[in-house]
Amino acid sequence: MASILEVRNLHVAYFSRTGVASSAIVDVSFSVRPGEILGVLGESGSGKSTLAASLLRLLPASGNIQQGSILFEGRDVLQADPRELESIRGRRIALIDQEPSVALHPTMRVGDQIGEVLAAHEYLDKKVRRERVRQILEALFPAETERISSSYPHQLSGGQRQRVLIAQAIACGPSMVVADEPTASLDPTTQREILSVFQSLRQKFGLAIILITHNPSLLAGLADRVLVLYAGSVAEIGPTDSVLSSPLHPYTRALLRCLPPPLCGADEANRKTKLPVIAGDSPNPAWLFPGCRFEPRCKDRFETCREREPAAVSLSEGHTVSCFKFGG
Amino acid sequence: MRFLSRRLIHAVLVLFGVSILTFLFTSLAPGDYFDEMRLNPQIAPETVVALRAQYQLDRPLPVRYARWLNSVVHGDLGYSFSYNSPVGPLLWVRARNTLFLTVTATLLSWGLALPLGVWSAERLGGLPDSLISWMMAGLMAVPDLALALGLLLFAARSGWFPTGGLASLGFESLSPINELRDLTLHMFLPVAVLVLTALPLLVRHVRAAMAGVLHAPFLRAAQGHGIPRRRLLYRYALPAAANPLISLFGFSIGALLSGSLLVEVVMSWPGIGPLLVEAILSRDLYVVVGGVLLSTLFLVVGNFVADVFLYWADPRIRAGPVAK
Amino acid sequence: MQPLIQVEYLVKRYSSRGVLGSGEVVSALNEVSFSVAPGKTLALVGASGSGKSTLALCLACLERSTSGRIWFEGRDIAALDEKQLRAVRPQIQLVFQDPASSLNPRFTALEIVTEPLLVQRKWGTREMHERALALLERIGLSRGMASRRTGEFSGGQRQRLAIARALSLAPKLLILDEALSSLDCSVQAQIANLLLELQSSFVLTYLFITHDLAMAAHLGDEIAVMNRGRIVEQGVPEKVLGAPSHEATRGLVAATPGSIVTPRMPGGL
Numbered sequence A: 001m002a003s004i005l006e007v008r009n010l011h012v013a014y015f016s017r018t019g020v021a022s023s024a025i026v027d028v029s030f031s032v033r034p035g036e037i038l039g040v041l042g043e044s045g046s047g048k049s050t051l052a053a054s055l056l057r058l059l060p061a062s063g064n065i066q067q068g069s070i071l072f073e074g075r076d077v078l079q080a081d082p083r084e085l086e087s088i089r090g091r092r093i094a095l096i097d098q099e100p101s102v103a104l105h106p107t108m109r110v111g112d113q114i115g116e117v118l119a120a121h122e123y124l125d126k127k128v129r130r131e132r133v134r135q136i137l138e139a140l141f142p143a144e145t146e147r148i149s150s151s152y153p154h155q156l157s158g159g160q161r162q163r164v165l166i167a168q169a170i171a172c173g174p175s176m177v178v179a180d181e182p183t184a185s186l187d188p189t190t191q192r193e194i195l196s197v198f199q200s201l202r203q204k205f206g207l208a209i210i211l212i213t214h215n216p217s218l219l220a221g222l223a224d225r226v227l228v229l230y231a232g233s234v235a236e237i238g239p240t241d242s243v244l245s246s247p248l249h250p251y252t253r254a255l256l257r258c259l260p261p262p263l264c265g266a267d268e269a270n271r272k273t274k275l276p277v278i279a280g281d282s283p284n285p286a287w288l289f290p291g292c293r294f295e296p297r298c299k300d301r302f303e304t305c306r307e308r309e310p311a312a313v314s315l316s317e318g319h320t321v322s323c324f325k326f327g328g
Numbered sequence B: 001m002r003f004l005s006r007r008l009i010h011a012v013l014v015l016f017g018v019s020i021l022t023f024l025f026t027s028l029a030p031g032d033y034f035d036e037m038r039l040n041p042q043i044a045p046e047t048v049v050a051l052r053a054q055y056q057l058d059r060p061l062p063v064r065y066a067r068w069l070n071s072v073v074h075g076d077l078g079y080s081f082s083y084n085s086p087v088g089p090l091l092w093v094r095a096r097n098t099l100f101l102t103v104t105a106t107l108l109s110w111g112l113a114l115p116l117g118v119w120s121a122e123r124l125g126g127l128p129d130s131l132i133s134w135m136m137a138g139l140m141a142v143p144d145l146a147l148a149l150g151l152l153l154f155a156a157r158s159g160w161f162p163t164g165g166l167a168s169l170g171f172e173s174l175s176p177i178n179e180l181r182d183l184t185l186h187m188f189l190p191v192a193v194l195v196l197t198a199l200p201l202l203v204r205h206v207r208a209a210m211a212g213v214l215h216a217p218f219l220r221a222a223q224g225h226g227i228p229r230r231r232l233l234y235r236y237a238l239p240a241a242a243n244p245l246i247s248l249f250g251f252s253i254g255a256l257l258s259g260s261l262l263v264e265v266v267m268s269w270p271g272i273g274p275l276l277v278e279a280i281l282s283r284d285l286y287v288v289v290g291g292v293l294l295s296t297l298f299l300v301v302g303n304f305v306a307d308v309f310l311y312w313a314d315p316r317i318r319a320g321p322v323a324k
Numbered sequence C: 001m002q003p004l005i006q007v008e009y010l011v012k013r014y015s016s017r018g019v020l021g022s023g024e025v026v027s028a029l030n031e032v033s034f035s036v037a038p039g040k041t042l043a044l045v046g047a048s049g050s051g052k053s054t055l056a057l058c059l060a061c062l063e064r065s066t067s068g069r070i071w072f073e074g075r076d077i078a079a080l081d082e083k084q085l086r087a088v089r090p091q092i093q094l095v096f097q098d099p100a101s102s103l104n105p106r107f108t109a110l111e112i113v114t115e116p117l118l119v120q121r122k123w124g125t126r127e128m129h130e131r132a133l134a135l136l137e138r139i140g141l142s143r144g145m146a147s148r149r150t151g152e153f154s155g156g157q158r159q160r161l162a163i164a165r166a167l168s169l170a171p172k173l174l175i176l177d178e179a180l181s182s183l184d185c186s187v188q189a190q191i192a193n194l195l196l197e198l199q200s201s202f203v204l205t206y207l208f209i210t211h212d213l214a215m216a217a218h219l220g221d222e223i224a225v226m227n228r229g230r231i232v233e234q235g236v237p238e239k240v241l242g243a244p245s246h247e248a249t250r251g252l253v254a255a256t257p258g259s260i261v262t263p264r265m266p267g268g269l
Helices: A048-055 A082-088 A110-121 A126-140 A145-149 A158-170 A188-205 A240-245 A250-258 B002-028 B035-039 B045-054 B061-073 B087-122 B127-141 B144-158 B176-213 B217-224 B229-266 B272-282 B285-313 C052-059 C082-091 C109-120 C125-138 C155-167 C185-202 C213-219 C237-242 C247-255
Strands: A005-015 A021-032 A037-042 A063-072 A093-096 A176-180 A208-213 A225-230 A233-239 A313-316 A319-321 C005-017 C023-036 C041-046 C067-072 C092-095 C173-177 C205-209 C222-227 C230-235
Touching: A005 A048, A021 A048, A021 A063, A021 A233, A037 A048, A037 A188, A048 A063, A048 A093, A048 A176, A048 A208, A093 A158, A093 B217, A110 A126, A110 A145, A110 A158, A110 B229, A126 A145, A126 A158, A158 A176, A158 A188, A176 A188, A188 A208, A188 C247, A225 A240, A225 A250, A233 A240, A233 A250, A250 C185, B002 B061, B002 B285, B035 B045, B087 B127, B087 B176, B087 B229, B087 B272, B087 B285, B127 B176, B144 B176, B144 B229, B176 B229, B217 B229, B229 B272, B229 B285, B272 B285, C005 C052, C023 C041, C023 C052, C023 C222, C023 C230, C041 C052, C041 C213, C041 C247, C052 C173, C052 C205, C082 C092, C092 C155, C109 C125, C109 C155, C125 C155, C155 C173, C155 C185, C185 C205, C185 C213, C205 C213, C213 C237, C222 C237, C222 C247, C230 C237, C230 C247, C237 C247
Parallel strands: A037 A208, A037 A225, A093 A176, A176 A208, C041 C205, C041 C222, C092 C173, C173 C205
Antiparallel strands: A005 A021, A005 A063, A225 A233, A233 A319, A313 A319, C005 C023, C005 C067, C222 C230
């Protein structure tokens, strides 16, 4: 099927006040199909939030998309003027931001905040708009639509706020939602609930979702494919099962090994033993050397790794990895 | 509602306190209205004593205060020695004029400060921002009095604006349109002075408050939903930045009020200012007390209005303090 | 062995003021009892709002409990007044979730760690610096980093610093309130290892509060499950998580996706 989003050779850099550039996204390419859930797995400094912001052109003033293209529904987002952008954001692609506690306006009622999104994109009679808001909220809060609608954000729990953010995101019926760490601050039970909301949105509306997270265990059983981001470039991308259960890139393998043993595998012998860690420091954004970015921390490095960056190699069906071990 | 009723009780207590204090201080000051008569050889000392007794100035302070309170209840606010009439009606006319000036100046200065500050904050560090900042710094450096005198000089030289008073002679015979024109012309100078002196502070605060919220995550989130730019600024950012500004609004009323007392004297605007100066010089006790109290009342009402705004604007205050 | 800390029937109620000023009482902790032996770790899990953080604050004497006892080394610290508490406070230290907001960004690493020592006024400047530097090294920050401001450190390094600050007064009990939750997985593993090392070298006792069941099972000698202000289940991790008997525990286990990911390491590659 044709992709709904096509990102090609994206480069994004931030500039300090003195004009020093540090690259946050380096040569990232991927695509998303309609109704697909793409998990983006990355730790802090991987550029995952920069990637999310770039897709909607919401980078802060110091950030700059240097090259590449972002084709969304056939339109190049990078060529759009501010007016066009306003009409794409929220209507065609919606962003769900990190912290539900701060992503809502503190002194506006929840119902009004959803109404604002509707009003920004289509002219609706006040009555009609209120009815639409009610319908949207009803989908997410079947039991207490009215109460939530007239509440202020500070009166809601973290999970409820996250649902409100989702309601805002789907209000105008977009075809894609970008969710940046949507569950980071929630407890596991609420986390699961929110993730299942995403799942049902995909089923009901055929919504494509880019789910950005640092936690690999969230993606299992939810994402169709996983993109692993390290220091701004794609380490590997492939079907979720394949990436999570037989990871290829040394970084992905090391990362998955860091997790504490899963519950079913927990036994007394392993308890309180040292967990395997990734040696070395987190990637430095001001990286200036040629070569693979994971090289300094990689256990399997060779000479070539320092000389140039590995190219993406397609191994099995849809599983692509950027590492010289596989020929890169 | 607890919040508002508490504020209201507060306001009444403040008014009481101020009345007692002004009473105390004016009577601590040496001499009274009739002291000058005593030096006048044509007036018999007995007459002065009789006059003082008539106005009850020979009574002890608490009694005078109690009698004054009683007259407040009747709306008289005591008796003016020099005008030989109750203070109340005397003050009302003047108060109306002062209020007219202050309210106009308040609305106008906020009406200018909000867009200027928002514009400035939106382009923080850019050309419009620096331009506005320099202009405001310049205005802040000019003393009120110098500004007032400068404008007066300008008005006198150019002849475009009347240099004093509230209305021209023959105001009553003018058509409503011309009445309005005449009033506007007369108000222009005093209002201009007030607005120009208040503006720098307000613009700075609006700019700082807006700059503080412009990077708030909820604004970015709203931007991500495609909310148009103007709406982001005025519907999203401004209300979120409003709390400190609303408190400032209360203060600004006070500042404009005390500023207007000065401006009224310089520009001979028939408000409370000239009346108060005159009364203080001649020790017209009750007029002083009434004038001070009236200014306090304006101030208290201004702050109360700000509190009502705050209550209305922020649901978190409406909810009241709640333990975790 | 005599427990280091023993909590008996701890109750904490908050009264929220309603519209008419009449109090509505909320029980955050409801007859909570447990004990931890020296050098052991009790992992405390539960949904948000179950009272975990309130318990942490009560144990650290930052909140007064409504009733109940907290025996710490044989003394009931819940009954002590503010002056008596001063001697106990250094013994119980708290590490919070977000190191970014609990460390003043203008302080250097050295200043962060010497600050608690300064307050005690027991040591000279030189000795304090020596102690602080040794501690920084112990938690994995080199001497060269001591003069950097905390704002320049990464999330993991800041959490190391927060742990160093907590350790500067040689406490016996460390309360880790979601101390790993805001960190990346690879950093979590590093800090978890650090906690294990510190525990064995200083005989530290941990109260490890988390919503991450897998980490709780890995680090905890015992697990206690909180639900609505009560401890509903407690025991060794295999038993509590392997055969949960309470509804709340079952819910938590079901919500933990950890059981789905079992990284098989391809041997040949």
